Amino acid sequence: MPRYFDHAATTPLKPSAVQAITEHSGLANPSSLHGSGRRARLAADSSRARLAAAAGADPSEVIITSGGTEADNLAVKGLYWQRRHEDGRRRRILLPALEHHAVLEAAEWLEAHEEAELVIIPVDAEGVVDLAALEAMLAEAPESIALLTAMWANNEMGAVQPIGRIGQLCAAAGVPFHTDAVQTFGSIPVSFAESGASTMAISGHKIGAPVGIGALLVRRDVKLMPVQHGGGQERDIRSGTLDVPGLAAFAAVAEEAVASLEAESSRLAGLRNRLLEAVEQEEGVRLRGPDPRTHPQKRLPNNLHFTVDGAEGDSLLFMLDMAGFDTATGSACTAGVPRPSHVLLAMGLSEEEARGAQRLTLGWTTAEEDVEALRQALPGIIRQARTAGMAAG
Template sequence: MTSPRRTTYLDHAATTPMVPEAIAVMTEELARTGNASSLHGSGRAARRTVEEARELIAEKLGARPSEVVFCSGGTEANNLAIKGLYWSRLEQDPACNRIVFSSVEHHALLDPVTWLAAHEGARVDTTPVDRQGRIIVDALREAVESDPASVAAVTTMWANNEMGTVQPIAEVVAIAREHGIPVHSDAVQAAGYLPLDFGASGLDAMTVTAHKLGGPVGIGALVIERDLQPTPLLHGGGQERDLRSGTIGVPLIAAFAKAMEVSVDHQAESSARIEALRARMVDGIRRVVPDAIINGDPDPGPQHRLPNIAHVTFPGCEGDAMLMLLDAQGIECSTGSACDAGVPQPSHVLLAMGYDDVAARGSLRFSLGHTSTEADVDALIAALPAVHDRALAASQVRSTFDGTVRSAS
């Protein structure tokens, strides 16, 4: 019998394991029956669980319970925010047809904005970023103030999912607020690692999801001010403030709330521990691969970058090759590139930061989480020299050809 492979998981920014407390709550709720919209005893018990979870999540995010709208996850919440706000503002004023957003947004925002431009006539202004992946505030101000009455919404992520760079949310909000423009932020990566206070932030809408902070996949929330009424994407029972229809997933919501509670209550000590692990990892990478480039903001802290992400460029290497070589050693991470129909494409984030195609394809993201240990970091450092040498050699061999790939038959 083959023993299971020891896995070193360094892809927590993609999804992090559920915390035991959330597993326990979800398991207990899965054994219960009751539709939270039903009026009988089981339904009322399910509704009580949902509303208590809503109150807890709101408390931990500095929001009011009525501002928490449960969705299937970050992608749906982002779509509801940007499409819903665009449609509702456009209905009020047909000239209000412009969206301002950053050039480093996750595809969960990039794609719906692109769709609005292609199918709904939206005009899009994309805010550039600096070499650290932080938006250039003056460029954002210029875009907004060129014609503020035409801007339906501004959206800027709280922290970048590839770099970990934290964005100047307060400055973005201040610019938009002067003109009464609603501001949304995708805080999916920030939740659990940075202190978030929706009320104090001045945001009008904010996206969070459970599986990035130790909860289950399939549940998230759009935190949105009560007086905002974006056009719904789904129509049906109107279970969530008439903004989101669908039978409420009670076990998922209960587990989401518990994961939020655990991550926020232990955030300070957890972030400090993970920051120390990141420093150990970065120092080790630089020691064994001296020409490696650590991307993003070098300074720690909630105004600079997330404590758990290290984005690294390995000059002369293909990130996809290094990922597979590391995976063969049981070390799991991610590339800085998206893969479209099996064809590697350079990351739009790195391109926006000024990297060329070659550098953008030669990068890896290592991300830590609540289960990460020194042993995980040390396993990466031990495997990296040989992996780097093999990837570098393969890239040099490939560069001697004309780039045409012929399939064997």
């Protein structure tokens, strides 16, 4: 069996998720009025309340979706359309260039089809938002801003954004604020109520629930224009029959993740730092994103991202794959696309530097022996990849 170091893409199902799916798989449509439907509704309501508690939200704020991508699209498009409907001057969308493609491409679609104007918030060399620049942007014609979106933590190199401060600045300017917390929820403490965000996206398969279940948390005073229409479920924001087994599994693993958060984060950070020790000894290998040894609060505990001078990220990935290790060059959502990471380019790297990227992400299945095996293999594989050289060289 390969040793799995790609938990940021998806993490294996947890036993608690399998148990919840099995227990709830025979339930009826929760919108039905008969007894079986009412029992399904009761199970859905209970799971929603548990998920809300884990995320620091009220149950009425939890809008169930098919995952993070749908949640991000619903937030970005729904907020934009609602704000334009209320005031036609609101065309500007403020966002960092390192947003996940689910946010970035939704905003670009609005730019191409709905007269949106994208305003890029600068980030520093570690991928953290420049708060001074952001504050100045919010002060410039705030009446023309439709929304601001900034992911809580980056999916590629794990930089954690100052979400609380961003929320305060947006509230002062009267601007709705969406945050993609897909990588963050279950990894570090997350509270929707304390974040200051108007909307927040989370996803089940990043924490051990099945693929196909997620949520958009929507503050009760926030209005969204629906992206899809139908039966009027989920506060009329997202029509569609609820996936009760998936929701029950999501709630179960969310509770589990929050309960063990401190201990598991500490365990994963320790294992991650051992991998960092192994790669930093190699010449031309550079950590990307905040250094977890000096600023642990600025980086997700399970994330290690580095670039290798003179090597292709794909070469590293395939050599590691052949040696029995599952890793990534960046976001799985753009796997197979032969272009440098937009995240690294936004951080100021050249295309050549960005091409040597490798991401290692740990999770609940990661054991010490997995890390030790990778520690032993990495130096040799890095040297082999360098020998192979750059494909365009």
